[in-house]
Amino acid sequence: MSAGFWEILALLVLVGTGIAVVRLQNAVHAALALIANFLVVAGVYVALEARFVAMVQIIVYAGAIVVLFLFVIMLLSAASANVGADFLPRLPWVAGLGALALAGVLTFAVTRFQPPAGAPALGGGLPQALGPLLYDPEKWLYALLVVGFLLLVATVAAVVLIEPERIIAATGHPAHPRQEKKPNPPIAEQKDERAVVKR
Amino acid sequence: MIWLVASALLFSIGAYGALTRRTAILVFLSIELMLNAAALSLISFSKLSGSLDAQVVVLFIIAIAAAEVAVGLGLIVAIFRRRETTSVDELRQLRG
Amino acid sequence: MLENLLLPLVIGLPLLGFAVLGLFGRRIGEPAAGWLASLLVLGSFCLGLVLLLQGGARWTLAEWLPGIPFSLNLDNLSGVMLMVVTGVGFLIHVWAIGYMHGDPGYSRFFSYFNLFIAAMLVLILGDSLPVVFIGWEGVGLASYLLIGFWYHERVNADSARKAFIVNRIGDLGFLLAMGLLWSMFGTLSISELVDKVEAGGYSFTTLTLAGFFLLIGAIGKSAQVPLMVWLPDAMAGPTPVSALIHAATMVTAGVYLLVRHAFILHGDGFLAGLIVAIGLLTAYYGALCSLGQWDIKRIVAYTTLSQLGFMFVAVGVGAYWVAIFHIVTHAFFKALMFMTSGSVIHALGGEQDVRQMGGMRKYLPATHLHGLVATFASGGLVPLAGFWSKDAILAYAFEFGPWLWVLMLGASVLAALYSIRWYVLVFWGEYRGKAHPHESPAVMLWPNHILMGGALGVGFIGLPYVIDYKNFIEPYLTKAIGDFPHEKLPVLTEWVLIAISAVVAVAALWWGFRFFQQKMPAWYERFQAAALQGFYADALYNTLLVNPAKGLAELLFGGDKGLLSGFAGLGSLMGGLGSLLARLETGALRFYLAGLLLALVLLLGWGVLR
Numbered sequence: 049m050s051a052g053f054w055e056i057l058a059l060l061v062l063v064g065t066g067i068a069v070v071r072l073q074n075a076v077h078a079a080l081a082l083i084a085n086f087l088v089v090a091g092v093y094v095a096l097e098a099r100f101v102a103m104v105q106i107i108v109y110a111g112a113i114v115v116l117f118l119f120v121i122m123l124l125s126a127a128s129a130n131v132g133a134d135f136l137p138r139l140p141w142v143a144g145l146g147a148l149a150l151a152g153v154l155t156f157a158v159t160r161f162q163p164p165a166g167a168p169a170l171g172g173g174l175p176q177a178l179g180p181l182l183y184d185p186e187k188w189l190y191a192l193l194v195v196g197f198l199l200l201v202a203t204v205a206a207v208v209l210i211e212p213e214r215i216i217a218a219t220g221h222p223a224h225p226r227q228e229k230k231p232n233p234p235i236a237e238q239k240d241e242r243a244v245v246k247r
Numbered sequence: 248m249i250w251l252v253a254s255a256l257l258f259s260i261g262a263y264g265a266l267t268r269r270t271a272i273l274v275f276l277s278i279e280l281m282l283n284a285a286a287l288s289l290i291s292f293s294k295l296s297g298s299l300d301a302q303v304v305v306l307f308i309i310a311i312a313a314a315e316v317a318v319g320l321g322l323i324v325a326i327f328r329r330r331e332t333t334s335v336d337e338l339r340q341l342r343g
Numbered sequence: 344m345l346e347n348l349l350l351p352l353v354i355g356l357p358l359l360g361f362a363v364l365g366l367f368g369r370r371i372g373e374p375a376a377g378w379l380a381s382l383l384v385l386g387s388f389c390l391g392l393v394l395l396l397q398g399g400a401r402w403t404l405a406e407w408l409p410g411i412p413f414s415l416n417l418d419n420l421s422g423v424m425l426m427v428v429t430g431v432g433f434l435i436h437v438w439a440i441g442y443m444h445g446d447p448g449y450s451r452f453f454s455y456f457n458l459f460i461a462a463m464l465v466l467i468l469g470d471s472l473p474v475v476f477i478g479w480e481g482v483g484l485a486s487y488l489l490i491g492f493w494y495h496e497r498v499n500a501d502s503a504r505k506a507f508i509v510n511r512i513g514d515l516g517f518l519l520a521m522g523l524l525w526s527m528f529g530t531l532s533i534s535e536l537v538d539k540v541e542a543g544g545y546s547f548t549t550l551t552l553a554g555f556f557l558l559i560g561a562i563g564k565s566a567q568v569p570l571m572v573w574l575p576d577a578m579a580g581p582t583p584v585s586a587l588i589h590a591a592t593m594v595t596a597g598v599y600l601l602v603r604h605a606f607i608l609h610g611d612g613f614l615a616g617l618i619v620a621i622g623l624l625t626a627y628y629g630a631l632c633s634l635g636q637w638d639i640k641r642i643v644a645y646t647t648l649s650q651l652g653f654m655f656v657a658v659g660v661g662a663y664w665v666a667i668f669h670i671v672t673h674a675f676f677k678a679l680m681f682m683t684s685g686s687v688i689h690a691l692g693g694e695q696d697v698r699q700m701g702g703m704r705k706y707l708p709a710t711h712l713h714g715l716v717a718t719f720a721s722g723g724l725v726p727l728a729g730f731w732s733k734d735a736i737l738a739y740a741f742e743f744g745p746w747l748w749v750l751m752l753g754a755s756v757l758a759a760l761y762s763i764r765w766y767v768l769v770f771w772g773e774y775r776g777k778a779h780p781h782e783s784p785a786v787m788l789w790p791n792h793i794l795m796g797g798a799l800g801v802g803f804i805g806l807p808y809v810i811d812y813k814n815f816i817e818p819y820l821t822k823a824i825g826d827f828p829h830e831k832l833p834v835l836t837e838w839v840l841i842a843i844s845a846v847v848a849v850a851a852l853w854w855g856f857r858f859f860q861q862k863m864p865a866w867y868e869r870f871q872a873a874a875l876q877g878f879y880a881d882a883l884y885n886t887l888l889v890n891p892a893k894g895l896a897e898l899l900f901g902g903d904k905g906l907l908s909g910f911a912g913l914g915s916l917m918g919g920l921g922s923l924l925a926r927l928e929t930g931a932l933r934f935y936l937a938g939l940l941l942a943l944v945l946l947l948g949w950g951v952l953r
Contacts, residue, residue: 055249056249058253059249059252059253062253062256062257063253063256063257063260066256066257066260066261066280067260069260069261069264069276069277069280070260070261070263070264070267070268070277070280071264075270075272075273075276078273078276079276082276082279082280085257085280085283086283089283089286089287092250092253092287092290093287093290096250096290096291096293096294097293097294098290098293098294098302098305100302101290101302101305101306101309104306104309105286105309108309108310108313109279109283109309109312112313113279113312113313113316114279116316116317116320117272117275117276117279117316117320120272120320120323120324121272123324124272124323124324124327124333126270126272126327126333128270129268129269129270129273130269131269131270131332131333131334132269132332132334132336132337133336133337134269134336135336135339135931136336136931136933136934139266139267139933139934139937140266140267142266142937143262143263143266143267143937143940144263146262146263146266146937146940146941146944147259147260147262147263147266147940148259149944149948150258150259150262150940150943150944150947151255151256151258151259153944153947153948153951154255154258154259154947155252155255155256156951157255157947157950157951158248158251158252158254158255158288159251159252160951161248161251161292161295163248163295163296164295164296164297168297169297170293170294170297170299170302171299173299173302177299178299178302178303178306181299181300181303182303182306187300187303188300188303191307192307195307195310195311196310198310198311198314199310199313199314201314202313202314202315202317202318203314203317205317205318205321206317206318206320206321207321209318209321209322209324209325210321210324210325262940262943265933265936266933266936266937266940267933269933274932274933335932335933336931336932336933338930338932339929339930339931340930
């Protein structure tokens with residue numbers, strides 16, 4: 049597959065927004081850059097015959113998840129990337145070299161990938177093609193159920209983490225009961241429990 | 248294929264961000280970037296090998312990312328309430 | 344068949360009680376826990392009675408172990424034992440409701456008690472020897488738990504361990520017997536073994552060996568010489584335990600086992616002689632030791648030893664139904680004797696030393712009556728329960744050889760003496776202690792009333808043939824044990840023997856009654872000092888067995904210490920290495936992430952370039 053104009057442009061935009069996500073000093077800007085990155089990725093998905101995934105990418109990732117990030121940033125007034133003291137001043141150098149090495153190794157790996165000849169068409173990655181796979185008990189049905197349950201548990205866990213007081217009010221128990229240490233009674237006291245020694 | 252290269256670059260950029268960012272929220276953003284890079288590579292492989300299974304896995308990645316974000320942000324908020332900071336460097340209790 | 348399915352329920356009821364009380368006993372509380380346990384045993388009794396009256400039952404679970412079915416069998420022999428265990432067991436349960444009142448471990452006690460009944464029923468009803476063995480070990484466990492019931496005191500816990508360990512020797516015998524019988528006949532079902540032994544075609548010497556191993560098992564469980572040392576110490580448990588387990592039921596399991604295997608033992612001169620010798624020794628040893636004890640419960644414990652010796656002699660001379668008959672009468676009068684002792688202990692607030700007792704007939708009139716009946720039944724006064732069963736043993740002993748009859752008569756004189764000594768020391772004379780005795784509550788008196796009725800009347804089911812030509816129990820039991828015909832004694836001889844033993848018992852009781860009220864002569868004091876120590880059996884075992892074993896253990900412990908110090912050096916080396924590596928644990932999240940990245944690069948690089 050040759051790299052045409054739009055491919056090159058998309059690649060540049062992806063890398064540019066990616067760098068913006070990790071370098072911008074304002075967290076709100078970084079999150080917005082992430083949205084841009086996700087939208088481009090969604091476009092790439094459409095080009096790669098994954099249209100349903102592309103929709104989900106836009107709705108869930110760009111729409112819900114990153115908005116959640118923005119919401120928390122504003123809730124905690126934590127937009128600045130410069131917080132606290134930096135205990136590891138030389139880490140950026142290590143990180144830069146490590147990331148370059150990783151990029152080199154990964155690129156080397158993927159360029160050696162030989163695609164099988166005559167791959168079948170994907171049906172455009174539409175729900176008609178994905179649905180039977182997703183709900184097939186011999187393929188992904190149980191994984192789907194487990195993931196659904198995981199989402200439920202995660203939601204409950206998020207509520208418990210953020211609002212322990214409400215849990216107490218609703219159930220009468222603390223969500224994280226504190227261990228109350230009761231000292232062991234001294235040996236002599238234990239013996240006295242038995243009033244009359246008889247056989 | 249160019250998208251595989253793009254995913255490798257995005258993954259490395261995300262890793263760099265996870266290491267250099269000091270607030271928990273931004274570390275988290277970088278990790279999302281890495282997740283997305285992995286998803287992109289899966290979609291590319293799906294196209295190359297003509298298998299829809301990889302697309303299903305990407306759907307799962309998105310769902311799990313949603314769960315992870317819910318819990319992760321909940322943790323960040325809970326830690327912020329107790330310690331008044333989102334800096335990951337100041338959470339150093341687990342020292343050897 | 345429905346009635347056959349009910350058979351497991353007989354065991355299941357007390358087992359259910361064990362589970363329920365063990366899990367929820369603290370919530371059930373006092374006294375509901377005790378009543379629940381008692382009623383379950385009563386239910387077991389009623390169910391067993393119904394099944395027995397409609398002619399027995401069998402229940403088999405074929406696929407239990409490869410080649411070994413899980414089979415239960417209720418025939419006349421196991422039925423009689425079932426009636427004793429659940430009937431007397433029920434009475435003792437009810438009595439314990441009063442006795443254990445206010446104990447912090449109240450529900451735990453009844454949970455163990457029900458476990459014991461369930462295990463004992465497995466032992467009795469088991470038709471396959473491994474099933475019997477489960478019950479055999481189960482009663483051992485229950486006995487261990489109950490002897491050490493008040494485990495806060497070291498003595499009690501030690502006594503429990505002693506009982507458990509000594510019993511292991513007997514269990515080894517049982518296991519060896521099982522292995523031998525399996526290799527000989529390829530089956531472990533008792534009802535099949537009966538046929539195979541009858542069919543012949545095996546080595547009689549090997550069969551004798553199997554019988555010998557069974558005998559070892561029985562000796563351990565029934566506390567016969569030389570494994571008798573655990574029973575007196577078992578009195579560390581609560582009194583209901585002594586009454587139920589260490590007098591009425593569990594210790595008779597050995598006798599029951601031998602009677603069950605009468606088809607192996609019968610006609611074997613070597614085994615018969617051995618069993619008679621062991622029984623005789625135990626009868627004398629127990630009787631003589633009992634005469635020197637001061638602890639009221641140890642007195643009764645040694646009398647139990649002596650009576651168990653009588654049962655062994657009965658088995659040895661081939662009087663299998665008599666042995667069971669004696670188990671039945673003994674269960675009644677010995678349980679009564681123990682519970683009377685318990686009532687006295689209860690009345691005196693825990694006092695167990697008979698030197699601090701005396702004169703109780705004035706303070707505890709009802710208990711005094713119970714004690715009197717127990718004494719007379721145990722001492723063999725005509726026509727109480729103990730007389731008839733002992734007389735039957737004496738008659739068979741006479742057939743075996745007049746010399747044995749003489750020796751057994753001597754043992755029964757001692758039995759009369761120790762019974763009357765217990766009675767005199769507790770109930771006659773003036774009160775020597777300082778507590779304020781009070782009569783027991785109704786829940787403790789009524790079981791004793793019923794047991795007293797049994798001690799008075801139960802002997803009439805087994806009258807000698809000269810009085811009642813066809814008594815009830817002999818044909819009833821021989822149906823299950825197997826008929827081993829024997830020459831009945833001439834009528835005149837039988838009458839003379841009965842008369843002699845009756846007169847001797849009365850004389851011994853009367854002489855003892857006078858003697859034990861006086862000041863003891865010097866020779867008796869000397870005898871008493873030796874008897875108090877159980878004629879130094881414990882000291883002998885300590886010197887011969889326990890101390891060498893301890894020495895060996897010390898030696899091995901020293902070796903272990905040397906090895907351990909070597910390991911400790913290795914450990915500190917590893918600790919140093921660990922603390923070196925621990926410096927990598929900086930606690931900084933991003934430092935760890937950098938490590939992850941490095942590892943990822945290295946692994947991927949290795950994977951790609953390989």
